[in-house]
């Protein structure tokens with residue numbers, strides 16, 4: 660498999676073609692089926708067996724020293740954590756991506772609105788490139804309390820992750836020139852972040868429309884445009900920081 664390429668294919672087929680111990684960092688956001696949609700027990704079984712299959716491939720593909728981030732719905736994170744442990748991953752951190760908008764639909768008469776998603780961080784124990792001086796960026800919840808900024812970034816996928824959140828994790832847990840894998844590319848957030856940060860990426864996306872939108876987004880992304888990491892709320896904030904730096 661070539662680097663700096665998104666493949667329009669089923670990731671299970673793609674992952675099988677990847678060499679053992681060839682990836683430094685995996686960051687991904689698998690497709691999720693809410694419990695309410697598990698109409699048949701058979702599909703429930705299928706979904707968890709399928710998750711196990713791709714996780715086993717990830718275990719084989721990562722280098723001895725690696726980081727692995729996987730985002731999963733807070734509703735069933737307990738099942739996903741069980742699976743990660745079964746496959747043999749050690750969970751180092753549990754990161755909360757806290758968002759405040761688009762929660763309306765989840766607030767019912769019987770429950771509060773859903774405002775967070777879980778990101779499991781597994782690793783071999785590899786060091787994180789934290790800034791030398793202690794600062795807020797070492798606190799998971801605070802660091803990731805970025806509002807759902809998709810709309811400011813130009814949303815091309817319904818489940819697109821905020822670019823700043825992804826960039827922060829990639830910047831802290833890989834080095835320039837490393838190989839970063841995302842088996843579920845969606846709108847290409849991982850590829851865009853890697854291009855900006857000078858990392859090599861490999862990705863898979865099953866749906867042709869998403870694949871094509873991701874390629875377009877990637878082609879519009881300048882390479883190696885490392886911006887200072889921060890707790891930016893909107894694209895406007897990012898631009899003003901950039902301007903500030905250029906003074």
Ligand SMILES: C[S@@+](CC[C@H](N)C(=O)[O-])C[C@H]1O[C@@H](n2cnc3c(N)ncnc32)[C@H](O)[C@@H]1O
Pocket residue numbers: 668669670671687688689690691816818819820821842843844845846847848849863864865866869
């Ligand atoms: C939650 S979205 C990822 C969104 C992405 N993180 C972003 O920021 O745009 C999951 C994606 O996985 C894709 N997908 C589902 N099954 C797949 C498979 N077997 N192989 C590759 N991609 C798959 C879906 O089409 C969907 O675009």
